[in-house]
Amino acid sequence: MKLKFKFALALGLVLSTLTLAQAASTTDATLKKGKDLLDKSCMACHAAKFDGDPTYVYTRPDHKVHNLAQLAARVQGCSNHNNTGWFPDDEAAVTAYLNERFYKFKTN
């Protein structure tokens, strides 16, 4: 009986740790959605402006975005400016993708 209790406790701990880890990291589906949206509405112009390299704008040494709040604001601004019709969760997915792939700012 005692052993069973310990096992249940251990299992509970493992499961709650897994749930926490999942909540903290952005899901693959969100990142894929962000990438798809970015590829569709944003990439061509960035490539055209920066010698055919669509990622240079985020990785150039003098890139303009320096934290997560600035990134989110920039994504929202560019989305509005280019009339993408994105909803806030679309912008959040693009921000998450750009951060995961390029900027790597702390998310907490």
Ligand code: HEC
């Ligand atoms: C019509 C062309 C064009 C389109 C479309 C466009 N961008 Fe940009 N974007 C630019 C240019 C040019 C810059 C660099 C401006 C500068 O140096 O400040 C830029 C810069 C950025 C940056 C800042 C990079 C950095 O750290 O310096 C982000 C983030 C960004 N764009 C996101 C987007 C997103 C998201 C979209 C799609 C909704 C988008 N852009 C669509 C032209 C465009």
